[in-house]
Amino acid sequence: MVGRVCSTDFFTDADKLIRVCRDDHRSILDIHGHRASILVGSPPVQNWSDLATQACRDMTEIQEKLTKHRETSISRRGEYYSCGVGITANTRSSKPHNFANSAIETALLRDLLDRKAFEIMGEYSSDTLRDFYPDTWLEYDDCLASVISEDPTLMRLYERCCFAACHINFPPDAWTRFHLDTMNLRRGMCAVWALGNYDSTRGGHLILWDLGVIVEFPPGNMILLPSALVVHGNFAIIQDGVIRGAFVLYSAGCLFKYVYNRRGQDLDASFGIAHNLAAFPVV
Numbered sequence: 604m605v606g607r608v609c610s611t612d613f614f615t616d617a618d619k620l621i622r623v624c625r626d627d628h629r630s631i632l633d634i635h636g637h638r639a640s641i642l643v644g645s646p647p648v649q650n651w652s653d654l655a656t657q658a659c660r661d662m663t664e665i666q667e668k669l670t671k672h673r674e675t676s677i678s679r680r681g682e683y684y685s686c687g688v689g690i691t692a693n694t695r696s697s698k699p700h701n702f703a704n705s706a707i708e709t710a711l712l713r714d715l716l717d718r719k720a721f722e723i724m725g726e727y728s729s730d731t732l733r734d735f736y737p738d739t740w741l742e743y744d745d746c747l748a749s750v751i752s753e754d755p756t757l758m759r760l761y762e763r764c765c766f767a768a769c770h771i772n773f774p775p776d777a778w779t780r781f782h783l784d785t786m787n788l789r790r791g792m793c794a795v796w797a798l799g800n801y802d803s804t805r806g807g808h809l810i811l812w813d814l815g816v817i818v819e820f821p822p823g824n825m826i827l828l829p830s831a832l833v834v835h836g837n838f839a840i841i842q843d844g845v846i847r848g849a850f851v852l853y854s855a856g857c858l859f860k861y862v863y864n865r866r867g868q869d870l871d872a873s874f875g876i877a878h879n880l881a882a883f884p885v886v
Contacts, residue, residue, distance in 0.1 A: 621818045631814055639814055641735050641827040646727040655823030658720035659774050659798040659848045665715045666773045672707050685777075688712045689768030690750060690757045692857035693786065699750040699858055701758050702768070709758075715771065716760060721850065724825070725761040725769075728794035728852050732765065732827060739791060740765055743854055749862045766794065766852035774799060774846040781812060781836035786855055789831040793853035796825045799846045806840040807847050822847070831856070 621629070621642065631640040645651050666684060687702040688709075704712060715721060733740035743765040750767075751757050760769060772779075787793060801807055803821040810817050812834040818826065820837065828835065830853065840847050 621816055631811065631816060633814065638735075639829065639833065640811060641731070642818065643731050643825045643827060645823045645825070646723055648723055651723075652823055654720040654723070655796075655798050656800050658718070658724075658850070659800070659822070659846050661715055661718055661720075662771060662773050662798070662848045663775075663846070665711050668711050669708060672705065672711075684773040686712060686771050686773075687768060688716065688758070688771065689760050689766075690747070690858065691768050691855045692861055693855065694857060699754065699757060699767075699861060701756070712771070713758075716769075722761055724794075724796050724850055725764040725766070725852065728796075728825060728827075729761075729764040729766060731825070732792055732794070735827065736792060742859070743767075743791070746854065746859050746862050749865075750858060753865075760852070764852070765854075767854040767858055769853070770849075770851045772849040772851065774848040776840050776847055777849045778807070778839045778847070779836045781810070781834050783832070783834055784830040784853065786857070787831040787853050788856040788859055789829075791829065791831070791854060791856075792827045793830040793851060794825055794827055795830075796850040797822055798848045798850060799840075801840045801842055801845040801847050805842055806838050808838045809835065810837060811835050 621631070628644060629642040630638045631642065633639040645655070648654065669686070686704070686708075688704070689702060690699050691702060692699045701709075716725070729740065729744075732743070747759070747765060747767050751759060760766060784793065795809075797803075797807060797809075797820045799807075799822045801822060803819045807820055808817050809820040809826065811828065814833060820826070
Protein backbone atom coordinates (compact mmCIF):
# COMPACT_ATOMS: atom_id res chain seq x y z
CA MET A 604 0.00 0.00 0.00
CA VAL A 605 1.43 3.35 -1.01
CA GLY A 606 0.94 6.36 1.24
CA ARG A 607 -0.13 9.77 -0.07
CA VAL A 608 -1.10 13.24 1.03
CA CYS A 609 -4.62 13.18 2.50
CA SER A 610 -7.47 14.90 0.72
CA THR A 611 -10.84 16.06 2.02
CA ASP A 612 -12.36 12.67 1.24
CA PHE A 613 -9.74 10.88 3.33
CA PHE A 614 -12.30 9.14 5.53
CA THR A 615 -14.62 8.06 2.71
CA ASP A 616 -12.15 6.84 0.08
CA ALA A 617 -12.35 3.03 0.22
CA ASP A 618 -8.94 2.43 -1.37
CA LYS A 619 -7.30 3.93 1.74
CA LEU A 620 -8.69 1.16 3.97
CA ILE A 621 -6.36 -1.73 4.81
CA ARG A 622 -7.68 -4.92 6.37
CA VAL A 623 -5.28 -6.95 8.49
CA CYS A 624 -5.48 -10.73 8.83
CA ARG A 625 -4.04 -12.87 11.61
CA ASP A 626 -0.93 -13.99 9.73
CA ASP A 627 -0.70 -10.92 7.50
CA HIS A 628 2.67 -9.15 7.15
CA ARG A 629 2.22 -6.12 4.92
CA SER A 630 4.44 -3.15 4.22
CA ILE A 631 3.05 0.36 3.92
CA LEU A 632 5.22 2.41 1.59
CA ASP A 633 5.69 6.15 1.42
CA ILE A 634 5.42 8.04 -1.87
CA HIS A 635 9.12 7.34 -2.56
CA GLY A 636 8.62 3.58 -2.29
CA HIS A 637 10.31 3.26 1.09
CA ARG A 638 8.90 0.94 3.73
CA ALA A 639 7.39 3.28 6.31
CA SER A 640 5.42 0.84 8.44
CA ILE A 641 4.81 -2.87 8.89
CA LEU A 642 1.41 -4.42 9.61
CA VAL A 643 2.60 -7.50 11.44
CA GLY A 644 -0.63 -9.27 12.30
CA SER A 645 -0.51 -11.52 15.36
CA PRO A 646 2.11 -13.95 16.71
CA PRO A 647 1.99 -17.63 15.73
CA VAL A 648 0.82 -18.71 19.17
CA GLN A 649 -1.92 -21.24 19.88
CA ASN A 650 -5.10 -19.65 21.29
CA TRP A 651 -3.61 -16.19 20.80
CA SER A 652 -7.01 -14.56 20.36
CA ASP A 653 -8.08 -15.81 23.80
CA LEU A 654 -4.77 -14.72 25.34
CA ALA A 655 -5.09 -11.23 23.85
CA THR A 656 -8.65 -10.85 25.18
CA GLN A 657 -7.53 -12.04 28.61
CA ALA A 658 -4.65 -9.54 28.52
CA CYS A 659 -7.18 -6.72 28.26
CA ARG A 660 -9.12 -8.11 31.22
CA ASP A 661 -5.85 -8.35 33.15
CA MET A 662 -5.27 -4.67 32.43
CA THR A 663 -8.66 -3.85 33.97
CA GLU A 664 -7.81 -5.91 37.05
CA ILE A 665 -4.48 -4.12 37.56
CA GLN A 666 -6.00 -0.71 36.93
CA GLU A 667 -8.56 -1.29 39.69
CA LYS A 668 -5.74 -2.13 42.08
CA LEU A 669 -3.69 0.88 40.99
CA THR A 670 -6.53 3.30 41.71
CA LYS A 671 -6.46 2.22 45.36
CA HIS A 672 -2.97 3.69 45.68
CA ARG A 673 -3.19 6.75 43.46
CA GLU A 674 -5.46 8.61 41.09
CA THR A 675 -4.54 7.02 37.79
CA SER A 676 -3.60 9.74 35.32
CA ILE A 677 -5.63 10.35 32.19
CA SER A 678 -3.49 10.45 29.06
CA ARG A 679 -3.08 13.79 27.33
CA ARG A 680 -3.67 11.95 24.05
CA GLY A 681 -7.13 10.59 24.85
CA GLU A 682 -9.75 9.91 27.50
CA TYR A 683 -8.15 6.79 28.92
CA TYR A 684 -5.82 5.88 31.78
CA SER A 685 -2.18 5.23 30.95
CA CYS A 686 0.96 4.17 32.83
CA GLY A 687 4.58 4.11 31.69
CA VAL A 688 6.94 1.31 32.72
CA GLY A 689 10.62 0.69 32.09
CA ILE A 690 13.58 2.93 31.35
CA THR A 691 13.29 6.46 30.03
CA ALA A 692 15.21 9.74 29.77
CA ASN A 693 14.36 13.33 28.95
CA THR A 694 15.96 16.70 28.45
CA ARG A 695 15.48 17.56 32.14
CA SER A 696 17.33 14.55 33.57
CA SER A 697 21.07 13.95 33.43
CA LYS A 698 20.85 10.18 32.98
CA PRO A 699 18.44 7.31 32.23
CA HIS A 700 16.00 6.37 34.98
CA ASN A 701 13.01 4.16 35.66
CA PHE A 702 9.53 5.62 35.36
CA ALA A 703 8.57 7.36 38.60
CA ASN A 704 6.15 4.76 39.94
CA SER A 705 5.94 3.91 43.64
CA ALA A 706 7.11 0.52 44.92
CA ILE A 707 3.52 -0.75 45.09
CA GLU A 708 2.69 0.59 41.63
CA THR A 709 5.87 -0.92 40.19
CA ALA A 710 5.00 -4.32 41.69
CA LEU A 711 1.48 -4.23 40.22
CA LEU A 712 2.68 -3.17 36.78
CA ARG A 713 5.46 -5.78 36.86
CA ASP A 714 2.83 -8.40 37.73
CA LEU A 715 0.90 -7.40 34.61
CA LEU A 716 3.98 -7.44 32.37
CA ASP A 717 5.00 -10.87 33.64
CA ARG A 718 1.77 -12.45 32.45
CA LYS A 719 2.09 -14.71 29.44
CA ALA A 720 0.44 -12.55 26.76
CA PHE A 721 2.52 -9.48 27.62
CA GLU A 722 5.77 -11.41 27.57
CA ILE A 723 4.84 -12.82 24.15
CA MET A 724 4.07 -9.32 22.86
CA GLY A 725 7.31 -7.87 24.20
CA GLU A 726 9.51 -10.54 22.68
CA TYR A 727 7.59 -10.78 19.40
CA SER A 728 7.83 -7.00 18.94
CA SER A 729 11.60 -7.14 19.29
CA ASP A 730 11.92 -10.19 17.02
CA THR A 731 9.84 -8.48 14.33
CA LEU A 732 11.91 -5.30 14.50
CA ARG A 733 15.06 -7.43 14.11
CA ASP A 734 13.61 -9.25 11.08
CA PHE A 735 12.47 -6.14 9.18
CA TYR A 736 14.87 -3.45 10.46
CA PRO A 737 18.01 -5.29 11.67
CA ASP A 738 20.16 -2.14 11.94
CA THR A 739 17.49 -0.38 14.01
CA TRP A 740 17.10 -3.43 16.24
CA LEU A 741 20.87 -3.59 16.80
CA GLU A 742 20.96 0.10 17.74
CA TYR A 743 18.07 -0.33 20.19
CA ASP A 744 19.55 -3.45 21.75
CA ASP A 745 23.02 -1.90 22.06
CA CYS A 746 21.61 1.28 23.63
CA LEU A 747 19.56 -0.66 26.17
CA ALA A 748 22.50 -2.90 27.11
CA SER A 749 24.71 0.17 27.55
CA VAL A 750 22.43 2.01 29.97
CA ILE A 751 21.68 -1.13 32.01
CA SER A 752 25.39 -1.96 32.32
CA GLU A 753 25.92 1.43 33.95
CA ASP A 754 22.98 1.17 36.35
CA PRO A 755 21.71 -2.29 37.39
CA THR A 756 18.71 -0.72 39.16
CA LEU A 757 17.15 0.07 35.77
CA MET A 758 14.22 -2.22 34.98
CA ARG A 759 14.37 -4.11 31.71
CA LEU A 760 10.97 -5.10 30.34
CA TYR A 761 12.03 -8.54 29.08
CA GLU A 762 15.34 -10.26 28.58
CA ARG A 763 14.66 -10.78 24.86
CA CYS A 764 13.17 -7.35 24.19
CA CYS A 765 15.16 -4.44 22.74
CA PHE A 766 12.60 -1.77 23.66
CA ALA A 767 13.44 0.20 26.79
CA ALA A 768 9.92 1.17 27.87
CA CYS A 769 6.24 0.65 27.35
CA HIS A 770 2.97 2.47 27.88
CA ILE A 771 -0.08 0.56 29.03
CA ASN A 772 -3.25 2.23 27.76
CA PHE A 773 -6.03 0.82 29.89
CA PRO A 774 -9.52 -0.21 28.74
CA PRO A 775 -12.44 0.09 28.36
CA ASP A 776 -11.93 2.40 25.37
CA ALA A 777 -8.33 3.39 24.78
CA TRP A 778 -8.23 5.59 21.68
CA THR A 779 -5.83 8.41 20.86
CA ARG A 780 -6.12 11.81 19.27
CA PHE A 781 -3.88 12.55 16.29
CA HIS A 782 -0.35 13.08 17.55
CA LEU A 783 3.38 12.57 17.07
CA ASP A 784 5.53 10.89 19.71
CA THR A 785 8.16 13.60 19.49
CA MET A 786 10.29 12.29 22.36
CA ASN A 787 10.90 8.95 20.66
CA LEU A 788 13.90 8.29 18.44
CA ARG A 789 12.85 9.95 15.19
CA ARG A 790 14.40 7.39 12.89
CA GLY A 791 13.18 4.56 15.13
CA MET A 792 10.08 2.42 15.44
CA CYS A 793 7.54 1.67 18.11
CA ALA A 794 5.36 -1.41 18.39
CA VAL A 795 1.64 -0.90 18.99
CA TRP A 796 -0.65 -3.75 20.05
CA ALA A 797 -4.45 -3.59 20.02
CA LEU A 798 -6.19 -5.62 22.73
CA GLY A 799 -9.78 -6.39 23.65
CA ASN A 800 -12.89 -8.04 22.21
CA TYR A 801 -14.25 -5.37 19.86
CA ASP A 802 -15.27 -5.68 16.20
CA SER A 803 -12.47 -3.97 14.25
CA THR A 804 -14.82 -3.22 11.34
CA ARG A 805 -16.91 -0.97 13.63
CA GLY A 806 -14.24 1.02 15.45
CA GLY A 807 -10.69 1.18 16.73
CA HIS A 808 -9.29 1.86 13.25
CA LEU A 809 -5.71 3.13 13.19
CA ILE A 810 -5.21 6.23 11.04
CA LEU A 811 -1.73 6.92 9.67
CA TRP A 812 -2.44 10.45 8.53
CA ASP A 813 0.83 11.25 6.74
CA LEU A 814 0.64 7.98 4.81
CA GLY A 815 -3.00 8.49 3.89
CA VAL A 816 -4.27 5.12 5.07
CA ILE A 817 -6.78 3.74 7.58
CA VAL A 818 -6.07 0.33 9.10
CA GLU A 819 -8.67 -2.04 10.50
CA PHE A 820 -6.80 -2.95 13.66
CA PRO A 821 -8.18 -6.18 15.17
CA PRO A 822 -7.52 -7.20 18.77
CA GLY A 823 -4.29 -9.15 19.20
CA ASN A 824 -2.58 -7.51 16.20
CA MET A 825 0.57 -5.40 16.11
CA ILE A 826 1.99 -2.69 13.88
CA LEU A 827 5.50 -1.25 13.72
CA LEU A 828 5.44 2.44 12.90
CA PRO A 829 7.75 5.47 13.09
CA SER A 830 5.60 7.21 15.68
CA ALA A 831 7.84 10.30 15.86
CA LEU A 832 7.52 10.92 12.11
CA VAL A 833 4.00 9.82 11.14
CA VAL A 834 0.97 11.57 12.63
CA HIS A 835 -1.32 8.82 13.93
CA GLY A 836 -4.41 8.22 16.01
CA ASN A 837 -7.44 5.97 16.06
CA PHE A 838 -11.22 5.90 16.20
CA ALA A 839 -13.18 5.25 19.38
CA ILE A 840 -15.15 2.01 19.78
CA ILE A 841 -18.84 2.48 18.96
CA GLN A 842 -20.09 -0.82 20.35
CA ASP A 843 -21.81 -1.79 23.59
CA GLY A 844 -20.30 -4.31 25.99
CA VAL A 845 -16.82 -4.47 24.47
CA ILE A 846 -13.42 -3.27 25.65
CA ARG A 847 -10.26 -2.01 23.99
CA GLY A 848 -6.79 -1.41 25.41
CA ALA A 849 -3.35 -0.94 23.91
CA PHE A 850 0.21 -1.98 24.70
CA VAL A 851 2.91 0.24 23.20
CA LEU A 852 6.66 -0.46 23.25
CA TYR A 853 9.27 2.18 22.39
CA SER A 854 12.60 3.75 23.34
CA ALA A 855 13.03 7.43 24.21
CA GLY A 856 15.32 9.43 21.94
CA CYS A 857 17.22 10.88 24.90
CA LEU A 858 18.45 7.39 25.83
CA PHE A 859 20.38 7.26 22.57
CA LYS A 860 21.63 10.81 23.01
CA TYR A 861 22.92 9.89 26.47
CA VAL A 862 24.74 6.80 25.19
CA TYR A 863 26.28 8.61 22.21
CA ASN A 864 27.48 11.50 24.36
CA ARG A 865 28.92 9.16 26.98
CA ARG A 866 30.96 7.63 24.20
CA GLY A 867 32.29 11.05 23.27
CA GLN A 868 30.39 11.25 20.01
CA ASP A 869 28.40 14.34 21.04
CA LEU A 870 25.56 13.36 18.76
CA ASP A 871 21.97 14.47 18.96
CA ALA A 872 19.29 11.78 19.19
CA SER A 873 17.93 12.79 15.80
CA PHE A 874 21.18 12.91 13.84
CA GLY A 875 21.09 11.68 10.28
CA ILE A 876 17.34 12.16 9.93
CA ALA A 877 15.69 13.56 6.89
CA HIS A 878 12.50 15.42 7.79
CA ASN A 879 10.44 13.08 5.64
CA LEU A 880 9.87 9.37 5.25
CA ALA A 881 12.73 8.93 2.79
CA ALA A 882 14.86 7.95 5.81
CA PHE A 883 13.51 4.40 5.54
CA PRO A 884 15.14 1.57 3.60
CA VAL A 885 13.67 0.43 0.31
CA VAL A 886 11.63 -2.76 0.53
